[in-house]
Amino acid sequence: MKEEDQTVRILLKISGEVLAGEAGHGIDSLTVKRLTESLMDLVSDGIQVGIVTGGGNFIRGRDLQSIDRITGDQMGMIATVINSLALRDAIEKHGGNAVVLSAIQMPGFLEFFSPRLANDFLERGYIVIYAGGTGNPCLTTDTAAALRAVQTGCSMLLKGTKVDGIYDSDPEHNPEAERFTQLSFEEVLKLDLKVMDAAAVAICRDAELPISIFDIRDPVNIVRILSEPSIGSIVGGKDSW
Numbered sequence: 001m002k003e004e005d006q007t008v009r010i011l012l013k014i015s016g017e018v019l020a021g022e023a024g025h026g027i028d029s030l031t032v033k034r035l036t037e038s039l040m041d042l043v044s045d046g047i048q049v050g051i052v053t054g055g056g057n058f059i060r061g062r063d064l065q066s067i068d069r070i071t072g073d074q075m076g077m078i079a080t081v082i083n084s085l086a087l088r089d090a091i092e093k094h095g096g097n098a099v100v101l102s103a104i105q106m107p108g109f110l111e112f113f114s115p116r117l118a119n120d121f122l123e124r125g126y127i128v129i130y131a132g133g134t135g136n137p138c139l140t141t142d143t144a145a146a147l148r149a150v151q152t153g154c155s156m157l158l159k160g161t162k163v164d165g166i167y168d169s170d171p172e173h174n175p176e177a178e179r180f181t182q183l184s185f186e187e188v189l190k191l192d193l194k195v196m197d198a199a200a201v202a203i204c205r206d207a208e209l210p211i212s213i214f215d216i217r218d219p220v221n222i223v224r225i226l227s228e229p230s231i232g233s234i235v236g237g238k239d240s241w
């Protein structure tokens with residue numbers, strides 16, 4: 001952890017699947033409300049919070065068989081905008097300040113992402129939601145999360161999932177599966193552990209930005225993971241966060 005007088009800035013990746021809750025599709029308002037409560041707790045603790053939302057609860061470009069991949073990916077990126085707007089709405093209803101910065105130009109609708117603008121909002125205590133992925137096809141929001149975390153100088157990239165960390169085999173199918181508490185970027189890439197896109201892992205490795213994978217089904221863990229990293233799995237050096 002950083003020194004107490006240093007501001008902690010984190011980037012949280014929330015997949016579309018998480019936002020969908022039990023339904024598995026669309027946006028579950030109760031799930032979003034519960035996530036928002038924990039996000040507000042982080043802000044109350046003085047933590048600067050950036051968020052990248054996925055879009056898989058609506059569309060993943062690669063899954064659209066009858067649609068050209070580039071077009072499908074554009075549709076997927078727009079799905080992340082829908083999720084980002086839902087999250088912004090929930091935060092504002094909860095009395096918080098949030099802004100959506102988009103990688104896709106949407107004048108009159110959303111502000112276009114730039115690191116300077118993001119830093120400005122983060123320093124003013126806004127939760128900054130990065131929409132539109134990277135703005136480029138053939139990538140995912142994991143890569144967008146890694147990029148935005150590096151671009152805004154975060155000390156940690158948190159990925160909330162439906163599993164409490166990284167296992168040596170699928171815990172849903174293998175009751176003997178063991179959870180790693182810490183492992184290196186190279187191990188994740190070499191073992192092809194699929195916790196995040198390889199591109200995202202490589203970006204974090206090069207920037208020496210640790211990744212924390214944790215169970216976000218209980219949103220309280222969003223706060224807990226910062227003081228108790230062992231409830232999840234950490235990729236990268238412990239010294240750097």
Ligand code: UDP
Pocket residue numbers: 014015016017053054055056057059060061062072073074075076077079080132133134135136137138139140141142143144
């Ligand atoms: N996408 C893209 N470029 C990006 C980010 C996302 O083309 O930089 C598209 C891609 O089609 C992807 C979809 O948006 O499948 C939704 O993102 P993702 O699959 O990462 O969402 P998640 O699985 O996290 O909900």
